[in-house]
Amino acid sequence: MSRLSFKLLHQDGPARRGEITTPHGVIQTPVFMPVGTRASVKSLTTDQLQRLAPEIILNNTYHLMLRPGVDLVEKLGGVHRFMGWDRAVLTDSGGFQLFSLASIRKIREEGVEFRSHIDGSPYFLTPEGSVEIQTRMGVDIAMAFDECPSYGISHAEVEKSMLLTHRWARRSLASRTTSALFGIVQGGIHLDLRKRSVEEISAMDFDGVAIGGVSVGEPKEEMFDVVNYTAPLLPVERPRYLMGVGTPEDLVNGVAAGIDMFDCVMPTRNARNGSLFTSFGKIHIKNAKYAADDGPLDPHCSCVTCTTVSRAYLRHLFVNDEIAASVYNTIHNISFYLDLMKAIRQAIASNSFNSFREEFLSRSSSEKI
RNA sequence: GGAGAGUUGGCUGAGCGGUCAAAAGCAGCAGACUGUAAAUCUGCCGGGCCACGCCCUACGGAGGUUCGAAUCCUCCACUCUCCA
Numbered sequence: 001m002s003r004l005s006f007k008l009l010h011q012d013g014p015a016r017r018g019e020i021t022t023p024h025g026v027i028q029t030p031v032f033m034p035v036g037t038r039a040s041v042k043s044l045t046t047d048q049l050q051r052l053a054p055e056i057i058l059n060n061t062y063h064l065m066l067r068p069g070v071d072l073v074e075k076l077g078g079v080h081r082f083m084g085w086d087r088a089v090l091t092d093s094g095g096f097q098l099f100s101l102a103s104i105r106k107i108r109e110e111g112v113e114f115r116s117h118i119d120g121s122p123y124f125l126t127p128e129g130s131v132e133i134q135t136r137m138g139v140d141i142a143m144a145f146d147e148c149p150s151y152g153i154s155h156a157e158v159e160k161s162m163l164l165t166h167r168w169a170r171r172s173l174a175s176r177t178t179s180a181l182f183g184i185v186q187g188g189i190h191l192d193l194r195k196r197s198v199e200e201i202s203a204m205d206f207d208g209v210a211i212g213g214v215s216v217g218e219p220k221e222e223m224f225d226v227v228n229y230t231a232p233l234l235p236v237e238r239p240r241y242l243m244g245v246g247t248p249e250d251l252v253n254g255v256a257a258g259i260d261m262f263d264c265v266m267p268t269r270n271a272r273n274g275s276l277f278t279s280f281g282k283i284h285i286k287n288a289k290y291a292a293d294d295g296p297l298d299p300h301c302s303c304v305t306c307t308t309v310s311r312a313y314l315r316h317l318f319v320n321d322e323i324a325a326s327v328y329n330t331i332h333n334i335s336f337y338l339d340l341m342k343a344i345r346q347a348i349a350s351n352s353f354n355s356f357r358e359e360f361l362s363r364s365s366s367e368k369i
Numbered sequence: 370g371g372a373g374a375g376u377u378g379g380c381u382g383a384g385c386g387g388u389c390a391a392a393a394g395c396a397g398c399a400g401a402c403u404g405u406a407a408a409u410c411u412g413c414c415g416g417g418c419c420a421c422g423c424c425c426u427a428c429g430g431a432g433g434u435u436c437g438a439a440u441c442c443u444c445c446a447c448u449c450u451c452c453a
Contacts, residue, residue, distance in 0.1 A: 269409085
């Protein structure tokens with residue numbers, strides 16, 4: 001069996017409805033992938049996660065290689081067995097961490113020299129090493145090792161970084177064995193560079209292509225200038241993944257641009273910080289106005305949180321730092337994202353994505369509760 | 370009855386002549402979060418303004434010393450500790 005296959009089922013304008021087949025099940029696209037950095041979607045047990053039923057989640061190479069270490073994960077049967085999860089797993093290559101932990105790393109042609117943020121011990125990560133680690137952990141989809149440039153650096157610097165990412169992409173691809181491997185397009189906010197990057201990366205035999213280097217601090221309009229320009233240039237017959245994005249509105253807009261896959265820490269992190277997504281906008285559950293609100297968080301949601309407890313109770317839990325607050329909030333936010341993607345898929349299938357999008361954006365921008 | 374310590378903004382608690390509308394923490398109010406070093410971080414938090422400056426009321430109460438007092442003195446009230 002091949003590592004991965006993608007079937008484009010239907011198109012509604014640029015929006016795509018598809019199906020990715022992996023060794024751990026089929027994934028309906030467009031898809032949102034919850035982030036589980038350290039082999040854990042924060043605050044949820046694997047059982048709770050299974051009930052939410054995402055078809056794929058993320059793990060992170062950088063974090064898992066530092067702790068508990070690849071050798072151990074491999075010895076324990078790979079990430080799936082390790083966390084008791086039998087659906088698909090995609091791992092980020094570690095490129096983004098080496099961007100966000102910039103102060104303790106040194107980039108060279110061969111790879112990146114860095115120190116563990118945990119104990120300061122030295123590491124050297126190469127494209128070959130990253131792919132090998134991801135493969136040994138048994139992931140379904142590995143990401144090429146890339147350099148994610150910061151926002152605000154010069155065109156020349158972004159170009160230089162992009163060319164390095166391209167060379168690393170070739171080396172990553174040469175190391176691919178059993179895990180599927182996605183290439184990553186870079187180029188910052190410069191459309192000429194994005195075009196070149198798409199041409200380079202698309203020409204390589206990756207199983208999918210990602211847009212990386214967005215949502216790194218640039219204004220939202222600039223991000224969508226890049227996405228709207230880049231996505232249509234990506235290969236039609238392979239999955240397109242927009243890395244690290246985003247808000248519910250971003251997902252809808254991303255799909256409109258022709259993106260198939262998304263991941264973002266937003267639903268899980270915001271949940272832990274008391275910021276909840278609902279069908280009528282975002283709410284801060286700690287706000288005083290919810291103290292005696294006996295209604296469900298979102299009456300249109302059928303998740304465990306919305307069907308068993310009130311806003312007043314959720315606020316009480318959050319204000320008192322109860323662990324259950326994070327659990328309930330995360331269950332809801334993930335449900336909200338997964339439900340949103342399901343609605344998007346249905347809209348595409350029925351050729352009504354445009355009206356769905358317009359309706360969704362006008363509804364969420366009003367933010368009336 | 371005797372000796373000592375103390376009384377500061379919703380709470381705990383710094384300050385011990387001016388730079389004090391008064392540190393810090395908590396509580397309260399609001400916000401941020403986009404390939405997770407995040408159950409994190411930020412702002413506001415006596416009142417009122419024709420607010421990046423001014424005015425009022427404030428450090429138990431009443432007087433006093435001083436150009437100036439939360440800070441020094443006197444008396445009063447209350448609280449705590451120890452000795453009888």
